[in-house]
Amino acid sequence: MSYPAPPPPGGSGSPNPYQGTPYGSGGPMGPPPKKDNTLWWILGIIAAVVLICCCGVASFFIFVANEASDGISSYSSSANASKNADAQDGLVVSEGGSVNVEGAAVQSGWSVTSDDISGLTVRNDSGSxxxxxxxxxFLKDGNVLDDITCTTGFLDAGQTEYSPSCIGSIYDIDDADEIRVTEGF
Incomplete structure (x- = not known):
């Protein structure tokens, strides 16, 4: 009987089931395929664009809020400066005292309540x-703490208004050390 000849080394034939494939060779198909990272690159680019857009929007709102704050501060300081200047042009009066401001004779006996002026009467001494x-x-150390405006109707010469309409409310004037009154817009 004759036996077939053994296969030549490294030649064709069935592989030896007991012999493993060399490391990294990928088996009979060759080396393993390279991973495709395209999806990760696309997702990374989208995330970067979204992050840049969010930072831009946040920066815009911070800028707008800062500009608004500066504008409000500027307006507030100029309004306070204007009130202080207007108050300095007024006549000093004590609570309940009388004073004549450009023809408006404030009669004595009025008082400052928690948020208003009570008992104010004004006589027209202007002659027309x-x-x-x-x-x-209401000032403290020359700075206006608060103010209130009271108006009368048309009064004939010598006529008195017993309840002028006061607009506004007074807050936190307990520390006021001076009251001044002006007439006119």
């Missing part, structure tokens, strides 16, 4: 029909 627009400023 007129209405009056009186602003009472």
């Amino acid at each position: 029909s007129d209405s009056f627009y009186l602003t009472f400023y």
Whole structure:
């Protein structure tokens, strides 16, 4: 009997089932395929664009808020400076005292309540029909803490208004050391 000849080394034939494939060779198909990272690159680019857009929007809102704050501060300081200047032009009066401001004779006996002026009466001493627009400023160390404006209807010469309409409310004037009053807009 004759046996077939053994296969030549490294030649064709069935592989030896006991012999493993060399490391990294990928088996009978060759080396393993390279991983495709395209999806990760696309997702990374999209995430970067979204992050840049969010930072841009946040920066815009921070800029707008900062500009608004600066504008409000500027307006507030100029309004306070204007009130302080207006108050300095007024006449000093004590609570309940009388004063004549450009023809408006504030009569004695009025008082400052928790948020208003009570018992105020104004007589027209101007000599002609007129209405009056009186602003009472409450100051501490020359700075206006608060103010309230009281108006009268048209009064004939010598006529008295017993309840002028006061607009606004007074807050936190306990520390006021001076009251000044002006007439006019």
